[in-house]
Amino acid sequence: MSSIQSIRGMHDILPEQSPLWRWLESRVAEIFAAYDFHEIRTPIVEKTELFTRAIGQTTDVVEKEMYAFDDRNGESLSLRPEGTAGVVRSVIQHGLTQPPGLKVWYQGPMFRHERPQKGRQRQFHQFGAEVFGLEQPAVDVELILLGERLWSSLGLAGRVRLEINSLGDREDRERYRRQLIEYLEPRRDQLDADSQRRIETNPLRIFDSKNPDTQAVMDQAPRLADAMGEEARAHFQEVCRLLDELGVEYRINTGLVRGLDYYCRTVFEWITDDLGAQGTVCAGGRYDDLVAIQGGKPTPGIGFAMGVERLLALAETAGVEASQEPHAFLVSQVSPEATLDVAERLRSELPGLRLAVALSGGKFKAQFKRADRSGARYGLILGESELAAGNIQIKDLRASQADQETVALDQLASRLAERIGRTDND
Numbered sequence: 087m088s089s090i091q092s093i094r095g096m097h098d099i100l101p102e103q104s105p106l107w108r109w110l111e112s113r114v115a116e117i118f119a120a121y122d123f124h125e126i127r128t129p130i131v132e133k134t135e136l137f138t139r140a141i142g143q144t145t146d147v148v149e150k151e152m153y154a155f156d157d158r159n160g161e162s163l164s165l166r167p168e169g170t171a172g173v174v175r176s177v178i179q180h181g182l183t184q185p186p187g188l189k190v191w192y193q194g195p196m197f198r199h200e201r202p203q204k205g206r207q208r209q210f211h212q213f214g215a216e217v218f219g220l221e222q223p224a225v226d227v228e229l230i231l232l233g234e235r236l237w238s239s240l241g242l243a244g245r246v247r248l249e250i251n252s253l254g255d256r257e258d259r260e261r262y263r264r265q266l267i268e269y270l271e272p273r274r275d276q277l278d279a280d281s282q283r284r285i286e287t288n289p290l291r292i293f294d295s296k297n298p299d300t301q302a303v304m305d306q307a308p309r310l311a312d313a314m315g316e317e318a319r320a321h322f323q324e325v326c327r328l329l330d331e332l333g334v335e336y337r338i339n340t341g342l343v344r345g346l347d348y349y350c351r352t353v354f355e356w357i358t359d360d361l362g363a364q365g366t367v368c369a370g371g372r373y374d375d376l377v378a379i380q381g382g383k384p385t386p387g388i389g390f391a392m393g394v395e396r397l398l399a400l401a402e403t404a405g406v407e408a409s410q411e412p413h414a415f416l417v418s419q420v421s422p423e424a425t426l427d428v429a430e431r432l433r434s435e436l437p438g439l440r441l442a443v444a445l446s447g448g449k450f451k452a453q454f455k456r457a458d459r460s461g462a463r464y465g466l467i468l469g470e471s472e473l474a475a476g477n478i479q480i481k482d483l484r485a486s487q488a489d490q491e492t493v494a495l496d497q498l499a500s501r502l503a504e505r506i507g508r509t510d511n512d
């Protein structure tokens with residue numbers, strides 16, 4: 087019988103990869119804390135209706151990509167395809183829209199039934215941030231500054247560029263939608279099949295089409311920027327002015343529409359050219375109507391989400407490495423109880439120590455091989471004679487010349503701490 091494999095597009099994160107994930111997660115958490123964001127964790131499964139209402143019935147995500155299923159009681163549930171809808175639900179449900187100014191971040195797996203390819207999985211991971219109750223352009227800009235700080239903290243400064251646009255307010259988009267349909271109707275034949283269907287249902291989305299003929303038609307289409315009302319226009323101008331003042335580089339891309347219906351006003355994407363077609367590592371924007379659409383008191387909101395797999399792929403092309411080798415490896419020829427006792431005492435005395443122990447026994451030589459392979463800097467050698475004398479040996483496994491010393495067991499922790507401290511500062 088063949089063994090069961092993981093689901094297509096859903097990947098294991100293996101032990102050799104997890105140090106890089108940990109590294110990214112801790113950097114991101116630090117940056118969020120620096121901007122006074124607090125973590126929120128919402129369920130991975132929500133009522134399907136939550137997503138159809140928030141994201142929009144005629145978007146790719148809802149039309150084609152949702153993992154929806156009937157619960158045993160017949161209710162339609164979905165694995166979350168993105169994080170904002172659940173966070174908005176939670177914020178409304180728990181009355182967190184007051185006082186204004188809540189800043190939350192989240193992380194976790196998202197699920198979309200897309201065609202798996204490089205940079206596109208069916209289970210992928212996002213970090214996201216959301217701000218509620220603040221409509222000032224400075225809030226949009228602070229989120230962008232947070233992004234910029236994060237890229238430099240991850241060693242990615244200069245590898246991602248910022249594109250921004252404004253989608254105007256809802257009435258602006260309604261007006262513009264009619265103009266766009268008027269423009270597209272006579273050009274229907276030049277569009278791909280999906281886009282033809284979208285003319286009536288969701289013409290703005292056609293800007294997102296990757297089809298070159300469709301793109302050529304859209305390049306000549308009227309621009310939302312020209313249909314935008316005074317308030318949305320002023321908001322966008324202020325965002326751009328602040329970015330200029332603060333020296334943030336960006337490009338205005340009037341074709342940037344984003345794939346979800348809830349966005350309005352400022353939208354932005356951080357894009358890299360180092361990963362091929364799937365180059366957007368972070369995307370977001372305002373959703374000033376979403377809380378009301380979900381049944382809450384009208385509350386402006388803005389947020390972004392970044393794709394962890396794409397960020398890690400980018401970090402790897404940038405040469406970032408992370409590993410989690412043990413500091414020390416205990417090789418032992420004494421009884422398991424004596425070995426475990428020495429190891430436990432050492433772990434108690436040196437919190438933070440990463441200690442591996444050769445519990446499978448075997449000859450010293452075989453254990454040393456394992457110690458070398460583990461990447462540990464120090465071998466701790468415990469033989470019968472050492473134990474009888476209350477001693478242990480510390481050996482630098484990476485020293486070119488033999489570097490081995492005998493220390494009393496009750497001095498082991500302080501001596502090892504000294505030596506580890508020294509290598510940390512190397």
Ligand code: ATP
Nearest residue numbers: 200205206207210345366367368369391392393396
């Ligand atoms: P794309 O245009 O690449 O399909 P999107 O507009 O659907 O992206 P969002 O919903 O805005 O993406 O999600 C934010 C980020 O999450 C993306 O910029 C990307 O980094 C990541 N992401 C989205 N879908 C996937 C996926 N299927 N696999 C891996 N990462 C993804």
Ligand code: MG
Nearest residue numbers: 146147200345
């Ligand atoms: Mg997508």
